[in-house]
Amino acid sequence: MTSTVVAAERMPTTRRYLMCPPRFFAVEYSINPWMDPSRPMDRDLAEQQWTKLHDTYVDLGHKVETIEPQPGLPDMVFAANSATVVDGRVLGANFRAPQRAAEADHYRRWFIENGYHNVVMPTRINEAEGDFAWTGKFLLAGTGFRTDPGAHAEAQEVLGVPVVSLQLVDPRYYHLDTALFVLNEDEPNIAYYPAAFSKGSQKVLSRLFPQAVIATAEDADCFGLNAVSDGRNVILPTEATALAKQLESRGYEPIFVEISELKKSGGGPKCCTMEIRG
Structure with missing residues (x-):
């Protein structure tokens, strides 16, 4: 029997985001398959694209x-990699690449200066929302x-939420947020690209999210899964x-942005967007 997903009326929820202007953005080194320092990059265009997203x-x-x-x-423009905030x-964050290590303390200080006193820096390699996705009930x-498996247990202890571990297997999708994003948190659902995950993780996702939106290889390749949803609008x-088209059929409202320059460093809308919850 074939199941049919009926489009529902989606309600957006107001979100709070932290972003970092790309004033010093450049591709000066290569720490993922998308980065090529010899390839031309237009910083002015990157700033225009970031501003449009903002x-x-x-x-x-x-x-x-x-x-x-x-x-x-x-790479400090990629704010999502520097903290995970729940309640x-x-x-x-604790970055694997030494080129990014100093970013973590700048973000730590921002939270302290903005009244957050419950700030914990990880002991294990942890690239924050790059590899952590809050569904409203548990943390994927x-x-x-990038992120160490041991960081998953550390996140559960610090954030006090259940954690579901997923194994990434394709180096092009080196962070979870390049292969999966949360569509809504009220009745948690996701969109993802199965081939980015191990066979076991594919089974876990299929069991947890039987109504998930399954992305094509072409959508994954253009960073389509590095998206941001407020429960209705999907950037x-x-x-x-x-x-x-799949999102529209489920009652979501796609909103397109250009990321040509940001993608040259392996980033997209979500990479530039840390969500602050509580």
Whole structure:
């Protein structure tokens, strides 16, 4: 018997995001398959694309705060990699690549200066929302290329939420947020690209989310899964057209943004967007 997913009326919820302007953005080294320092990059265009993403959130009624970028940290624009926040508890980051290590303390100080006293810095390699996705009930946690498996247990202890570990197997999708995103948290559902995960993790996701949106290889390749949803509006790259059609059929409202320059460093809308919950 074939199941049919009926489009529901989706209700957005107001979100609070932290972003970092790409003032010093550049591709100066290679720490993922998308990065090629010899490839031309237009920083002015990157700033325009980031500004459009920022303004899209504001236009949707979300609160967007910014952290001051720092020279010598070209990837600091990817705010999602620097903390995971659930119910006001903040778990910072501990980057695998030495080129990004200093970013973690700048974000830690931002939280302290903005009134967050329950801030814990991890002892294990942990690249925050790059590999952690809060579903509203439990935390999906990726490993395989960046975040250590031991960081999953640490996140459970610090954040006080159940954690489901997932194994990434394709180096192009080196972070969980390149292969999966949460569509809504009221009745948790996701969109994901199965081939980015091990066979066992595919079975886990299928069991947990039988109504998930399954992305095509083309959607995954254009960073379509590095998307941000507020429960109705879904911000995703302009090339993710097949994914957008699936989302529309489920009652979501796709909103396209250009990420051509950000993608040259292996990032997209979600990479630039840390969500602050509580």
